[in-house]
Amino acid sequence: MQKEAAIREPLILGHKTYHDVTEDVCKPIEDKAPRMWYILFSIALVIGLYGVGSICYLLGTGIGVWGLNKTIGWAWDITNFVWWVGIGHAGTLISAVLLLFRQKWRMAINRSAEAMTIFAVFMAGTFPLIHMGRLWVGYWVLPLPNHFGSLWVNFNSPLLWDVFAISTYLSVSLVFWYIGLIPDFATIRDRAKKPVAKRMYSILSFGWSGKAKHWNRFELVSLVLAGLATPLVFSVHSIVSFDFATSVIPGWHTTIFPPYFVAGAVFSGFAMVQTLLLVMRKAMKLEAYIHTKHVEYMNIVIMVTGSIVGTAYITELFISWYSGVEYEAYAFLNRATGPYWWAYWSMMTCNVISPQLMWIRKLRRSLLFTFFISIIVNIGMWFERYVIIVTSIHRDYIPAAWSMHYPSHIDIAVYIGTIGLFFTFFLLFARYFPVLALNEVKTILKGSGQSYKESPDYHKHH
Amino acid sequence: MADKIIYAMYGDDEVLKSSAKKLVSNGIKISEVYSPFPIHGIDPIIGVKGTRLGIMAFLYGLTGLTLATIGMRYFMVVEWKMNIGGKPNFSYVENILAFIPVSFEFTVLCAAHGMAITYLLLNRTLPGMKAQNPDPRTTDDKFVMEIRLSDQSVGEDKIDELLKDTGFEELEKKITE
Numbered sequence: 001m002q003k004e005a006a007i008r009e010p011l012i013l014g015h016k017t018y019h020d021v022t023e024d025v026c027k028p029i030e031d032k033a034p035r036m037w038y039i040l041f042s043i044a045l046v047i048g049l050y051g052v053g054s055i056c057y058l059l060g061t062g063i064g065v066w067g068l069n070k071t072i073g074w075a076w077d078i079t080n081f082v083w084w085v086g087i088g089h090a091g092t093l094i095s096a097v098l099l100l101f102r103q104k105w106r107m108a109i110n111r112s113a114e115a116m117t118i119f120a121v122f123m124a125g126t127f128p129l130i131h132m133g134r135l136w137v138g139y140w141v142l143p144l145p146n147h148f149g150s151l152w153v154n155f156n157s158p159l160l161w162d163v164f165a166i167s168t169y170l171s172v173s174l175v176f177w178y179i180g181l182i183p184d185f186a187t188i189r190d191r192a193k194k195p196v197a198k199r200m201y202s203i204l205s206f207g208w209s210g211k212a213k214h215w216n217r218f219e220l221v222s223l224v225l226a227g228l229a230t231p232l233v234f235s236v237h238s239i240v241s242f243d244f245a246t247s248v249i250p251g252w253h254t255t256i257f258p259p260y261f262v263a264g265a266v267f268s269g270f271a272m273v274q275t276l277l278l279v280m281r282k283a284m285k286l287e288a289y290i291h292t293k294h295v296e297y298m299n300i301v302i303m304v305t306g307s308i309v310g311t312a313y314i315t316e317l318f319i320s321w322y323s324g325v326e327y328e329a330y331a332f333l334n335r336a337t338g339p340y341w342w343a344y345w346s347m348m349t350c351n352v353i354s355p356q357l358m359w360i361r362k363l364r365r366s367l368l369f370t371f372f373i374s375i376i377v378n379i380g381m382w383f384e385r386y387v388i389i390v391t392s393i394h395r396d397y398i399p400a401a402w403s404m405h406y407p408s409h410i411d412i413a414v415y416i417g418t419i420g421l422f423f424t425f426f427l428l429f430a431r432y433f434p435v436l437a438l439n440e441v442k443t444i445l446k447g448s449g450q451s452y453k454e455s456p457d458y459h460k461h462h
Numbered sequence: 463m464a465d466k467i468i469y470a471m472y473g474d475d476e477v478l479k480s481s482a483k484k485l486v487s488n489g490i491k492i493s494e495v496y497s498p499f500p501i502h503g504i505d506p507i508i509g510v511k512g513t514r515l516g517i518m519a520f521l522y523g524l525t526g527l528t529l530a531t532i533g534m535r536y537f538m539v540v541e542w543k544m545n546i547g548g549k550p551n552f553s554y555v556e557n558i559l560a561f562i563p564v565s566f567e568f569t570v571l572c573a574a575h576g577m578a579i580t581y582l583l584l585n586r587t588l589p590g591m592k593a594q595n596p597d598p599r600t601t602d603d604k605f606v607m608e609i610r611l612s613d614q615s616v617g618e619d620k621i622d623e624l625l626k627d628t629g630f631e632e633l634e635k636k637i638t639e
Contacts (some may be wrong), residue, residue, distance in 0.1 A: 018498065018603035143537055152537040156546055161563040168571040175578045182587060183601070187498065190598035207591025208584065210600055214585045215500035217513045221581045224519045228570050238561055439499040 010450035011105055018442050025436045026188055028284045030197075031429055036283065041431075044423035051417010054410050055130055064134045065410045071403035072394055076411040077127045078416065079385040083268070084124035085166065085240055085383060086261075089233060090269025091117025092173050095180075096229035099222065104448055105297050107221060107440040108289045111184075112280060113273045114177040115433070119425040120272070121170045123418040128162075130414070158242035165239040169232055176225045182208050183218070184434040197427040200314040239267040244388065251331035251392030254319070260312035267351070268307035270298050271377035278371045280430060289436055292365050302377065306355025309384075313352060327397070335391045339404060343387050351378020431435075464637060466611040466618065469596050470605050471626055471632040475501045478605040481628035482507045489615060494608040496600040515584075517579040526572025530565045533553075595617055596634070604631070 024357075058065050068075055091114035098106035129138055141163045143153050153160050185205035192198040208214070241261035244252035274295065281290040320332040335344045354376050358364040395402045429435070446452045472478040479501060482492055492508045495501070505512070535554045538561075543550040551557045583586055600606050611618060625633065 022498075029638050045578055056599050125600075143533065151542060152544075154544060154546070155534045155538050155564055156544065156551070156557070156560040160565070164564045164567040164571075168567040172570060172574040175574060179578060179581070183499075184594065186595075187601040189593065190595070190601045202593070205593070206587035206589055207593050208585075208587050208601075209593050209595040210496045210498060212495040212497070212501070212508060212510050213513075214587070215497065216510055217506050217515055217581055217585060219500050220513050220515050221577060224516050224577060225574055228519070228523075231566070232570050235563070235566060239567075242563070423637045442499040443502075456543075 004447060005368050005460055006453065008448075009293045010453045011103075011108065011289075011293065011448040012441070012445055013291055013450050015451035016288065016445060016449060017083075018445065021185055021436075021438060021441055022191070024288070025184075025434050025438055026191055026288065028430075029188060029432060029434070037427065037431060041427045042422065044420050044427060047420025048417055048424045049420075051414055051420055054109055054413035054417055055126070058130060058410055058414065059133075063131060065408060067408040067411050068407050069403050071396060071401050072390060072405045075386075075390050075405045076407050076415065077131050079382065079389055080415050081089065081124050081127035082240055082261075082385045082389075083382050084120045084418065085237065086265035086268045086385075087272045087378075088117045088120035088124060088169075088173075088269065089237060089265035090264075090273045091115070092169070092176065092229050092233050093266055093269065094273070095176065095224040096233060099226040100230060102272070103297075104444050105294050107437055107444055108286075108294055109273065109277060109298075110440075111177075111180065111433075111437045112277060112429070112435050113269075114173060115172055115275060115429045115435075116272060116426060117269070118170065118177060118423050119429075120269075121166065121173065122425070123422050125166060125170065126418060127414075158239065162243055163241045165236045169236045172225070172229055172232060176222075176229055179218070179221060179225065180437055180440075181433065182206050184438045185209065185292075186210065187438055188373055188434060237262045238407065243347070247276075249392050250325070250327040251335070251388065253328075254316060256315060256319075260316075263305045263308035263312065264351075264384060266383035267302060267355070268310055268378060270302050270305070271374040271381070272297055274302075274370055274374035275378065276426065278374070280366055280435065284435060286429065286436065289441065292367070295367060295370050296365050299358045299370055299373075302373075303358035303364070305353060306358075306377070310352035310355070313348065331392055334395055335387055338391065340387065340391045340394070343383050344391070345346050347380055347383040347387050350376045351384060354380070393402070440448065467575075467610040467636045467638060468611070468618075468625075469632075469636065470607045470628070470630040471597065471599075471634070472607070472629065473604060473631050475504075475605055477629045478607060479504055481625070482607060484628060485609075485621075485624055488620075490609060490621060490624065491608055491613040493610045493613055494534070496595045496597075496606040496608070498601050498603060498605075501605070504605035515577055515581060517578050519573045519598065523569045523573030524574030525576070526569040527565055529572070531561075534561050534564060534617070572619060596636075609629040 012021075066076065091110070092107050093114045095110040100111075129135055132138055136157050141153060141160065143155075145152075182205055185201050186208035189198060189201035189205045192201055238258035238261065239256035245254060245257035247253060276291055278295070281287055317332055317336075320328045323329070334340075354373050357369075357373070363369050394405060470481070472481065475497065477499075478495070482495070484506065485492060486507055486509075495504055495508060497504075504510070531554075538544055538551050538557070539554045543552060554561070594604055595601060596608065599606060609621060611621075614621065
């Protein structure tokens with residue numbers, strides 16, 4: 001058993017036993033769903049289906065139904081793609097990077113953050129796929145021999161790197177998540193009374209029995225997967241940024257992009273985790289496991305990554321002037337003062353100013369304030385991508401070709417639809433899956449639980 | 463062969479650990495421990511060796527890296543020297559920078575999936591497998607030690623006596639065919 005300093009706040013509040021942990025997590029799954037769940041699920045599903053319908057319309061008609069034009073060939077869809085991929089960065093960061101750093105507070109949040117990651121990456125993947133226009137030839141991105149001759153996909157292109165990065169990230173995250181879920185499904189299986197539920201969880205738990213050798217392997221596999229996933233997390237958004245950085249468009253062609261995108265991704269991912277968990281902990285009565293301290297830790301991550309993002313914005317602005325390249329300078333001047341000034345300044349306000357408020361202890365420990373800021377950050381990060389993408393290309397080298405981007409209603413419907421689908425998946429997850437990593441939380445109960453920390457012999461040496 | 467199995471159930475991981483220590487030091491072989499979460503430090507006591515899955519992951523990763531290199535070299539250099547901006551790929555090494563991202567991703571892909579599949583196969587945990595834990599409570603808050611009589615050099619009475627003061631909650635004996 002590992003001990004920690006007495007002044008460190010306990011991670012599990014109240015006087016919980018191992019059985020209480022199981023009870024608290026399994027109860028919401030076993031009980032009937034509250035009415036609120038059905039209401040939220042219906043709303044999310046309707047919005048999601050509206051999105052699916054719009055995608056069907058788009059596939060039947062062609063991507064001309066989007067608000068793109070000759071000058072602006074990339075806009076709303078890629079903005080949403082990058083936004084969702086960014087959101088999908090928190091889960092694996094929490095479970096992999098924080099595992100390597102032995103941060104125990106991750107254990108209460110990693111399961112749901114990873115679920116969120118997977119659903120977000122699903123949503124992200126939708127956009128490049130539908131942007132192909134002909135979804136049914138999507139398999140052409142694979143290196144397959146071509147019918148028309150010896151032409152292969154271009155491995156020198158960052159767009160193809162992205163295909164590999166996103167699919168690796170999605171599948172590895174899924175495996176990492178599921179390996180952790182197996183023992184917890186076994187817990188639900190062994191408690192299930194209804195035959196259908198028992199059968200379902202029995203299949204899902206793969207016959208897990210909790211043998212010593214299996215746990216031994218489990219811990220090593222988790223550690224190695226964390227080791228593999230850590231550089232993976234950083235590589236994915238770096239490669240997403242290469243889509244822009246390796247081009248020659250002023251405003252995109254910058255070496256600062258990879259670290260700046262990764263920090264932004266973590267920033268927005270943690271904001272989304274906050275949005276979801278603040279509601280979930282209340283709805284599922286998990287306040288003892290996910291409490292102010294966890295929220296504070298996450299707010300510190302938001303503050304740090306937000307500051308990196310802010311520094312990157314200002315560096316970019318400075319370099320555009322310092323470089324002496326007039327096109328580069330104009331791209332940034334146009335961002336701040338051109339027709340999209342409102343998007344630029346929304347981004348600046350949401351992403352640079354709001355995380356700085358987290359320096360104040362009172363604010364970063366306030367749940368209501370955190371919820372508010374998490375929404376602001378998500379909006380800000382969407383604007384960041386919109387600003388980078390649209391303002392850099394809407395005024396190119398020939399003023400006659402200058403244009404504006406106005407999203408069509410299909411653009412908006414697909415975006416809103418992915419939000420609906422994301423919440424549909426997340427609500428299903430919260431209803432049927434153990435939202436807390438049971439087996440991990442139990443291992444820290446004695447080291448970081450309140451009742452153990454307060455007991456008189458906690459600090460005696462054994 | 464008929465065998466008798468003793469299941470001693472404990473309510474705490476530390477109690478089980480000290481009990482296991484006592485039994486093992488008296489020459490009893492513990493064939494299995496079932497627990498709801500990993501008990502740190504139990505492996506050396508009951509003689510579970512460290513796993514070599516990490517080495518496997520490395521080998522899978524190496525395989526991925528090799529495959530990616532061979533593949534990309536063939537697609538981009540050997541079979542068709544793709545001409546990008548008037549600069550065809552004449553050699554792999556000189557263009558290696560562009561191939562690093564995919565090499566890395568494919569290495570991670572093979573290492574992670576190879577290791578995960580090996581892990582599931584070794585554990586025999588696959589969809590449709592039957593659970594083997596002796597009591598459903600071992601995935602909740604109970605810890606069970608399994609002792610097979612056929613593994614022991616001493617009799618059942620001796621084991622009973624050793625177990626007596628170890629603080630178990632329940633003791634079950636089962637005869638298997």
